[in-house]
Amino acid sequence: MLQLFQRKYKCPAANSWLSKKGLRPPFFADHKKAYKKMIDLISLYHFPQGIKTPDLDQSDLFILKTCQRTLIVGLKQSLSLKKIVHFSLPEHTPLEGIKAYSFLLETICGLKSRLQGENEIASQFKHAFRNYLRSSQKNLFLVSVLEKLLKDSKDIKTDFLGEIGQQSYSSISKKILLQHSTSNDVLITGTGALCHSLIKVLKKKFNVTISGRNEGKVKEICDLYETKSIHWAEKSSIAKSYNVINTIGAEGILFDRSFFKKWHDVPSNSCPKKLFIDLGHPSVIDTELTAKSNVFRLDDIFKRGTFLNDEKTLKIERAQKEINRIVEKRFYSFSYNYPFGWEELHFA
Numbered sequence: 001m002l003q004l005f006q007r008k009y010k011c012p013a014a015n016s017w018l019s020k021k022g023l024r025p026p027f028f029a030d031h032k033k034a035y036k037k038m039i040d041l042i043s044l045y046h047f048p049q050g051i052k053t054p055d056l057d058q059s060d061l062f063i064l065k066t067c068q069r070t071l072i073v074g075l076k077q078s079l080s081l082k083k084i085v086h087f088s089l090p091e092h093t094p095l096e097g098i099k100a101y102s103f104l105l106e107t108i109c110g111l112k113s114r115l116q117g118e119n120e121i122a123s124q125f126k127h128a129f130r131n132y133l134r135s136s137q138k139n140l141f142l143v144s145v146l147e148k149l150l151k152d153s154k155d156i157k158t159d160f161l162g163e164i165g166q167q168s169y170s171s172i173s174k175k176i177l178l179q180h181s182t183s184n185d186v187l188i189t190g191t192g193a194l195c196h197s198l199i200k201v202l203k204k205k206f207n208v209t210i211s212g213r214n215e216g217k218v219k220e221i222c223d224l225y226e227t228k229s230i231h232w233a234e235k236s237s238i239a240k241s242y243n244v245i246n247t248i249g250a251e252g253i254l255f256d257r258s259f260f261k262k263w264h265d266v267p268s269n270s271c272p273k274k275l276f277i278d279l280g281h282p283s284v285i286d287t288e289l290t291a292k293s294n295v296f297r298l299d300d301i302f303k304r305g306t307f308l309n310d311e312k313t314l315k316i317e318r319a320q321k322e323i324n325r326i327v328e329k330r331f332y333s334f335s336y337n338y339p340f341g342w343e344e345l346h347f348a
Contacts, residue, residue, distance in 0.1 A: 039331050042145060044100035045072040045084050045092060049281065056080055060139045062146060064128045066121060067249065067281030067298060068113065073104065073146075075139060101149070102327045108153040109161060109319060114302045116316060117161050118168040122153060123193035152326050160319035169194065170201040172304050173245055173277050177206065180294055182273040183242035185209070187230065189254075190247030191217035194279060198245060199225050211238060213248075239263040242274055249280035260287040260295070277301075 047070040056063060059080035062073040074081040076096065084094075095103050103112070108125050110118045129146050132138055177186065184206050188195050191212040199208055203225060211230040212218045218229050230237050238244065239262040248254060263274065275294040278285050279301065289295040 038141070039101050039145070040097035041075045041077070041141075042097060042100045043074055043076045043078075043081055044095045044103060045081075046070075046095065046103070047072070047092060056083070060135075060137045060142070062128070062132050062142060064125055066124055067279075069107075071104070071107065073100070073142065075142065078139075098327060098331045101145070101330060102323065104149055105152055105156075105323050105327065106320075108149060109156050109323070111316065111320065111323075115168065115172070117312075119157075120169055120194055120197060122157070123197060125153075126150070127193050148330060152323075152330070156319050156322055156326070160315055160322060168197070168201075169279050169301055170197045172301050173198065173279070174201050174205070175304070176277060176296055177202070177243060177275065180273070181243050181275050185241065186243045186245060187211060187238060187241040188245050188247060189238070190280070191221055192247060194247040195221065198247065199227065203227075206243075209241075235259060236262070243277075244275070245277045245279065246284065247279050248284055249282055250284050251282055252284065253286045254284040256286045257288075260285070260289055264289065264293070 049068055049070075056072065060074060060078055061080050064071040064073075072081075072084060094100075106112050108122055110116060110121050113121055129150065132146070133143065186202055186206045186208050188198050188208060188210045189212060191210070191214055195210065195212075199210075199221070202208055208225070209228045209230055210218060210221055211232050211234075213232050215232075218232075221227065222229050230241075239259060241263075244263070246255065260276075263276065273294065275296075276285075276289075277296045279298060281298060283297065285295075285297075287295060291297075291300050
């Protein structure tokens with residue numbers, strides 16, 4: 001069986017990728033009986049924001065949804081993955097094998113984000129991975145690959161992107177608050193990973209209060225960070241808040257024009273200047289107010305985070321070279337660790 005396995009699978013795509021990156025494949029990569037590299041079984045679909053995808057929650061696929069993209073990862077032979085082939089448009093050609101692993105690693109490190117090097121994407125990946133581990137449909141080989149991605153991304157961010165991580169949604173929101181706010185009180189709406197990140201960044205300088213639709217999570221966060229909360233139903237109290245940072249993304253509108261009229265018009269004692277930052281995607285706000293009126297959206301955040309000095313650019317270049325080296329290492333290290341066929345892999 002092993003000889004049949006060796007004859008059947010070769011890796012021309014991977015060798016081509018290595019050549020483009022200026023890397024030389026190991027001597028056995030060109031051998032006619034080269035092992036099937038197990039990472040070659042990975043398939044990755046990348047859908048930009050706004051593109052609808054089929055319902056794949058109850059499947060063996062790993063799904064990561066962010067404000068900029070939706071990533072769907074699986075093994076080529078997965079029946080669930082084949083649903084996407086019929087669903088997707090021709091331009092949504094999947095990345096496979098070594099290209100897929102490289103793209104995922106660059107994404108987790110924040111190098112595919114509009115804010116290069118930002119940290120929130122890593123938190124979102126960890127959250128999605130924890131959900132995948134709880135799934136009864138998870139594929140154990142895919143779990144192993146995701147674990148290696150987490151380890152590799154942690155090493156790269158620690159060794160190369162420490163300072164770049166300051167270019168995050170939370171840190172830029174803090175800068176906006178310091179530049180435009182006249183109050184130290186901040187209300188954060190939402191209870192996800194971005195809420196946690198904001199609290200950690202803001203709690204030393206600001207008095208943080210939170211509000212969310214999930215009262216259980218609100219209580220957990222309040223206990224963890226010793227913060228206060230406003231009940232989600234008390235929209236009048238939210239409208240009186242000096243500074244609001246929304247982290248909720250949803251299809252519906254949560255803060256409509258009537259809310260912003262109250263928020264903008266309600267007196268705020270000795271602090272007439274109010275500020276609203278919307279970090280949610282899809283956006284849940286509906287208002288004509290802009291940054292000139294202290295209502296900041298994601299695009300405003302992106303514009304403020306695009307500047308990179310020469311030192312940061314050099315760090316990103318070094319991180320990219322390290323990613324290329326690690327991807328090559330991972331690709332070939334899977335050769336001997338998993339020398340079995342699709343049947344054993346699928347039901348592992």
